[in-house]
Amino acid sequence: MILSRLAARPLLLALGLVAVLALPWLVYPPVAMDIVCWALFAIAVDLLLGFTGLLSFGHAAFWGSSAYVSGLIALHSGLPFPLAVLGGAAFAAVLAVPIGLLSVRLNGIYFAMVTLAFAQMVYFVVNQWRDLTGGENGLQGVPRELFGMDLSDPFIFYYVGLPLILLGMLVAWRIVRSPFGRVLVSIRDNPARAQALGYPVERYKLLAFVLSAALSGLAGGVFAISHGFASLHDVYWTTSGQAVMMVVLGGIGTLWGGTIGAALIVLLNDYLATAGFQEIGIVTGSIFVIIVLVFRRGVWGTARDLVQARVAARRRTTTRLRTAEE
Amino acid sequence: MLQQAFNGLVGGAFYALLALGLAVIFGMLGVVNFAHGAFYMLGAFGAYILLSSFGVNFWVALIAVPLVLGLLGVLLERLLIRRLVQLDPLYNFLLTFGISLILQDLVRRQYGVQSQPYPRPSELSGSLNLGLFTYPAYQVFVLVVAVLVCAGAWVVLTRTRVGMIVRAATERPELTRALGIDVARWVTPVFGFGIALAGLAGVLAAPMRAVNPLMGGDLIIIVFAVVVIGGLGSIFGSVTAAFGIGLITALGNLYLPTISQTLVFILMAAVLLWRPAGLFGREEALT
Numbered sequence: 001m002i003l004s005r006l007a008a009r010p011l012l013l014a015l016g017l018v019a020v021l022a023l024p025w026l027v028y029p030p031v032a033m034d035i036v037c038w039a040l041f042a043i044a045v046d047l048l049l050g051f052t053g054l055l056s057f058g059h060a061a062f063w064g065s066s067a068y069v070s071g072l073i074a075l076h077s078g079l080p081f082p083l084a085v086l087g088g089a090a091f092a093a094v095l096a097v098p099i100g101l102l103s104v105r106l107n108g109i110y111f112a113m114v115t116l117a118f119a120q121m122v123y124f125v126v127n128q129w130r131d132l133t134g135g136e137n138g139l140q141g142v143p144r145e146l147f148g149m150d151l152s153d154p155f156i157f158y159y160v161g162l163p164l165i166l167l168g169m170l171v172a173w174r175i176v177r178s179p180f181g182r183v184l185v186s187i188r189d190n191p192a193r194a195q196a197l198g199y200p201v202e203r204y205k206l207l208a209f210v211l212s213a214a215l216s217g218l219a220g221g222v223f224a225i226s227h228g229f230a231s232l233h234d235v236y237w238t239t240s241g242q243a244v245m246m247v248v249l250g251g252i253g254t255l256w257g258g259t260i261g262a263a264l265i266v267l268l269n270d271y272l273a274t275a276g277f278q279e280i281g282i283v284t285g286s287i288f289v290i291i292v293l294v295f296r297r298g299v300w301g302t303a304r305d306l307v308q309a310r311v312a313a314r315r316r317t318t319t320r321l322r323t324a325e326e
Numbered sequence: 327m328l329q330q331a332f333n334g335l336v337g338g339a340f341y342a343l344l345a346l347g348l349a350v351i352f353g354m355l356g357v358v359n360f361a362h363g364a365f366y367m368l369g370a371f372g373a374y375i376l377l378s379s380f381g382v383n384f385w386v387a388l389i390a391v392p393l394v395l396g397l398l399g400v401l402l403e404r405l406l407i408r409r410l411v412q413l414d415p416l417y418n419f420l421l422t423f424g425i426s427l428i429l430q431d432l433v434r435r436q437y438g439v440q441s442q443p444y445p446r447p448s449e450l451s452g453s454l455n456l457g458l459f460t461y462p463a464y465q466v467f468v469l470v471v472a473v474l475v476c477a478g479a480w481v482v483l484t485r486t487r488v489g490m491i492v493r494a495a496t497e498r499p500e501l502t503r504a505l506g507i508d509v510a511r512w513v514t515p516v517f518g519f520g521i522a523l524a525g526l527a528g529v530l531a532a533p534m535r536a537v538n539p540l541m542g543g544d545l546i547i548i549v550f551a552v553v554v555i556g557g558l559g560s561i562f563g564s565v566t567a568a569f570g571i572g573l574i575t576a577l578g579n580l581y582l583p584t585i586s587q588t589l590v591f592i593l594m595a596a597v598l599l600w601r602p603a604g605l606f607g608r609e610e611a612l613t
Contacts, residue, residue, distance in 0.1 A: 055416050102598045109358050109415050110558060114598065117551040120544075121591035128587065237547060241423055248420060279435040285427030292421045293409060 016256070020162065027267070029154040030226070033161060035266045037223040040168045042246040042258025044215035047172055049244070050253030051181060052208045053188030054104070057112045057240050058119030059216050061099070062092035064235030065122055066217030067224035068133055071142040074225060080146050085164055085221030092217025093210050095122070100209035104202050107191075116237060123235045138231035142224060154226070161222045168218045175211060176255055184208055216243075238281075245288050251298025260299045329459050330580045331573060336465045338572020339472030343527035344549045345556065345564040346479055347520035352558060353496030354509070354516040355411060357418040361402075362524050363546025364426035365395055369528020370537045371433055374442050384447040384533065392525040399521025403514050426543070434539040441536035468530050475523070476565050483561065492516060496559060551594045557607025567605060 023032040041063055048054045070088030074081050099118045103111055126133050133139055144151040151157045175181050187194045187201050195201045224230040233239060246265050250257025265284065272280050291298070297305060344362060351359050372391035376382035382390070402425070410417045450464040483489035494502040495509045503509055528542075535541065549568075556567030571590055579586040597605060 055419070057419075098595075102595055105598070105602045109419055110554065112416065112419055113358060113550045113554055113558075114594070116547055117554065117591055117594055120547045120551075121588050124587040124591075128584065237543070238427075241427070244420065244423075279431035281427035281431030282435065285424045285431065288424035289406070289421055289428070292417055292424065293406065296417070 016259075020166070024155050024158045028270070029158050031266060031270050033154060033158050033226045034223070034270075035263050036158075036162060036165045037219045037226070038243070038246060038262035038266055039259035040165045040172075040219035040222075041216050041243050042250065042262045043169060043172045043255060044212045044219065045243045046247045046250075046252065046255055046258045047175065047212045047215070048208060049247055050255065051176055051188060052184045052205060053191075054205065054209070055108075055112045055244065056103075056115045056209070056212070057237070057244065058099070058115030058117070059213070059243055060235050060237060060239035061115075061119035061122040062096060062213040062216040063220030063223070063239060063243070064126070064230070065095055066092040066220040067230040067234045068126060068139055070221030071139045071224045071230040072132070074142050075139070081144065081151075081225050082146075082164055085218060085225060088221035088224075089214045089217035092220070093214035096210045096213030097206075100206045100213075104205040104209060116240065119235070119240055120237060123232070123237070126235050127232055133230075136232060138229050139224075140229045142228045142230070144225060144228055152228075157226055161226055164218060164222050168215045171211075172215055172255065175208075180204075180207075242284075245284065247298075248288070248296075249291055249298055251301030251304070252296075254298065254300040254304065257298050257300030264299075327577075327580065329461065330576050332456075332459075332461060332465075332469075334573040334576025335569060336469050336572070337576060338569035339469050340527050340531060340545070341549055341552050341568035341572055342472055342476055342565050343523050343530075344546070345553050345568045346476060346561065347523035348549060348553055349556075349558070349561040349564040350479075350492060350496075350516050351520040352553075353561065354492060354513050355403075355407065355418075356415050356499070357407060357411070357422070358415065358550075358558075359520070360419055360422040360546065361426040361429065362422075362520075362549070363542030363544075364429040365399070365521050365524040365542070366528040366531070366545065367433065367539060367542035368395060368398075368429060369525035370444075370532040370535070370541060371437070371442075371528075371539075372525065373529045373532040374444050374537050377444065378442075384529075387532075388526070388529050391529050392522040395525030395528075396518040396522030400514055400518040402521070403517040407517070408513075426546075430539050430543060437539065439538055439540065441538045444532040444537055446533040464533060468534070471526075471530060475526070480562075488512065493561075496561065548590055551590050554604055555590075555594050555597045557604030560604065560606040563604060563606025 020036065023035065026032075027035070041059070045056060045059050048056050066085075066088030068088075069091040070081075070084045073079055073084035073087045077084070079087075099115065103114045103118070106114055127135060129135075144157055146160060151160055183194065183199050183204055186197075187199070187204055191201050194204075220234060224234065242265065246261030247258050248261070249264060250259065250261030268283065268287075269280055272283060277283075295302070344366060348359060348362055351357055369391050372394065373384065373387040376387045376391070377384070406421060406425075407418055410421060446464045450467050452463050453460040454463045454466050456466075483493055491502070491507055491509065491512055494507070495512070499509065531537075531541070552567050552571050553564045555571065556563035556565070558564075571593065574593065575586060575589050578589040582589070585592070601607070
């Protein structure tokens with residue numbers, strides 16, 4: 001039984017990798033790209049919400065600003081697009097420092113409101129800086145090429161862009177499993193005790209905020225390049241809300257749950273859009289309301305609880321059998 | 327410039343009506359109602375639908391729409407919000423976010439994103455001579471209504487037993503309950519009242535602002551910033567900040583037009599740096 005538990009993790013990992021690699025065969029390739037980008041975005045948001053206990057309702061600021069910066073670098077410098085995306089992610093991280101410094105002093109609902117407000121400020125700036133961002137038209141004509149290689153085929157671009165996304169996911173996974181990640185969880189569960197144990201709580205929160213912003217930026221940059229443009233929608237508050245929605249749907253604090261949430265929401269959006277249904281908020285909003293009311297553990301969280309309950313039950317029966325033998 | 331200042335006060339009037347509703351709801355339930363902007367939008371559409379489909383004029387709408395929306399708020403509190411009040415307040419924030427998406431897109435499905443016309447009531451179509459300048463009568467009316475409502479709320483809060491309970495429950499919820507006061511009884515009416523205020527602001531906005539499904543979403547985020555500046559736990563602070571911010575953004579519009587939209591957020595950043603709990607908030611309310 002110990003063997004099976006040891007094998008479970010690599011098995012899940014292998015399954016996940018196969019699923020990610022097979023994705024553009026299963027769904028329309030641009031949709032596959034959207035799924036993995038949003039998955040990384042959701043994971044980044046969960047890093048804060050699930051592992052630090054901070055609900056950011058303003059992560060569109062990082063996803064979106066990186067979309068614009070990545071697009072601008074790719075458009076004007078001719079650098080290979082992974083460098084443009086890393087530039088965008090770096091910009092998101094830098095932007096997160098002042099926003100984080102002001103926000104991490106607040107808790108719970110205040111943090112959510114303040115991050116939302118700062119993100120709206122970024123939205124207004126992007127909207128107003130027409131010369132640079134194209135205003136309401138968005139930033140158009142972002143090239144998709146690498147060393148002169150044309151990557152405008154979404155199927156090919158998926159596999160070229162994927163390593164960046166996987167890199168981001170790996171970083172998130174390492175953070176959660178590092179001593180730093182354990183401190184974050186302790187701050188989430190009991191900030192006063194973490195402080196009493198000598199951990200500078202605000203500095204830890206700030207670092208988590210900046211890391212989360214950088215990962216969101218990485219996702220937003222790949223997203224913008226894959227679409228060939230960045231739009232105002234990328235920095236709008238509904239984008240922040242959608243990322244939070246994915247995390248809650250997948251399961252807060254599960255890290256990988258966000259990927260399930262992202263896949264479900266992106267597929268649903270795509271399905272509704274194809275069916276000519278424009279008012280997606282009616283459907284996603286309703287789903288979200290139901291999840292918040294009755295399904296707060298999310299898909300991944302519920303599945304994990306079921307598995308753990310079964311494992312625990314089996315362990316109980318084996319011990320009972322053993323004691324009976326003795 | 328005086329005229330611009332007056333514009334600012336009128337803008338602040340809308341912030342004040344919304345911030346007042348948000349603040350009393352937050353005080354009683356500990357819930358930040360994301361759907362507040364959606365109810366403001368519904369208020370404007372309520373007036374529009376009454377006029378265009380039933381020929382009901384502005385004055386009836388001004389009374390009827392807030393009442394209906396207030397009842398809708400009561401239902402919302404009873405059926406949904408109440409289930410989550412015991413949990414982390416973030417869940418109700420998320421719930422009301424979902425509700426605002428539903429409301430916004432339901433209206434969008436019916437009326438599209440273009441703005442609907444709503445005429446000024448004929449009684450207020452002219453201008454008033456205010457001594458130093460003339461000003462549209464309707465805008466003066468909006469300002470007067472908002473000030474009267476805020477003043478009325480202030481009187482109720484400070485002079486009546488209900489007001490005392492609401493204030494006590496806002497500032498020291500546990501202690502109020504410990505003193506044997508049935509706070510729960512007032513939760514639903516206060517929620518309905520807050521929503522009715524948002525509806526009232528919406529009706530008032532219909533003749534002077536673009537009536538479209540997206541009008542609430544952007545406004546509510548600015549009102550969040552206003553409430554953070556004023557101090558979330560403080561009803562008085564929220565209303566004061568609302569008029570102040572209205573004034574400052576309007577003057578900013580005059581002197582620094584490029585940053586006028588971001589000014590409120592810059593102010594919020596400055597206040598957070600200096601006083602994280604807001605101008606009139608208490609530090610302990612932060613945790």
